[in-house]
Amino acid sequence: MSAESVQTAKGLERLIEALRVLPGVGPRSAQRMAYHLLQHERQGATQLAQALEAALARVRHCARCNNFTEDEICGLCRSPRRDPSLLCVIETPADLAMVEQTVSYSGLYFVLMGRLSPLDGIGPREIGLDRLIARATDGQVQEVILATNFTNEGEATAHYIAEMLRARGIRTSRIARGVPLGGELEYVDVGTISQALIDRRGL
Amino acid sequence: MSRRRVDQEPAYVLHSHPYKETSLVVEALSRRWGRVGLVARGARRPRSAMRGLLLAFYPLRLSWSASAELGTLTTVEWAGGQSALSGVGLMCGFYLNELLLRLLPREDPHEALFDAYAASLARLGAEQSPAEVLRSFERRLLTELGYAPLLEQEATSGVPVDPARQYRYEPELGPVPLQGSQGAQPATGICVVSGRTLLDVARDDYARPQTREEARRLMRTLIAQRLPGQVLHTRAVLKELQDL
């Protein structure tokens, strides 16, 4: 085997290894992707490499909402049409996109980029709770809406944020949970129905 | 390990982490098989039926088959009857789970420990004083694992513990009576407790604030002994939260 072919195989190995950083990509998918890029998609692969490099160089966290942006402060945070008295706390940018899709929320956001996960050692520092506190106590925010997930970790996150903000005189609320819109009880999971019964309200 | 099928076993999820592209590895505490590691295939797909059910702190009935170290989860059923943990109770729940994950080896069944865990969650759900729940669970866990702390007799001599005396607690031996003014300034790493506290702990009586405080330090020393050099994540996170 020539030195050159060893070199080539090494490049392929490195690519496969590198692709495994993607969520849900195991060794087999990484190998499939690598072969696909090198065999059928060389131009696309170049674009991917350039886009990745450009994104890494330019994309950073918005100074106000912590979401990804290329500016110091993102477009959403600068928009005069948003209500600065409402701040919605969510776990991920995907959650923000979801809330935006409802077209029924006009306030601003804070993206935690995670959640408290005590068993994994993910605490307040890892999710920037001190920055959230600073953001929420800027004098303009009147209410903080906690829209973290309804998992144990999301609940713990919401609880501690609420405690910290209450201690600083900020009003907090938690999004409601229950049977999904259009949901037929027969097809909803028992945990959801059980919690919906506990959280029932008068009519 | 021979092939095994387990049907509708009472169990709790202790923790889970992503596995392969769409699956989860669930660490569960089951009543008759102890702690088990189970693969929940496809549980991270958006429409997975298991997805919303594999939550810690809720009584479940799990079915699985196992022929290797990791079993394969086949069904998850909601058993009900436990109210959701919230706030401090929730943090305590994470702590109990971390203790079980770190101290209890896989496939080492302790039915009494399972029942004590279920009872502790019920008490936390009912918002009972978390300190009492934690202390009595810690002691139960150590006892089930074969490290029952000596509480009512002095180490080596076997003399009954005197509620009016101060003791230095040696994790491997038990309470050693302090002489004279010793204990006014105990060296770091040495746990000093009153005889009264030791006797209170032996009866699971945490009504006295001083007992609660000393018992917390005692249990911490005893647990640290079993986890040399390890930091409990849940304890560290709770401390960071309190410092904010």
Ligand SMILES: [Zn+2]
């Ligand atoms: Zn922003």
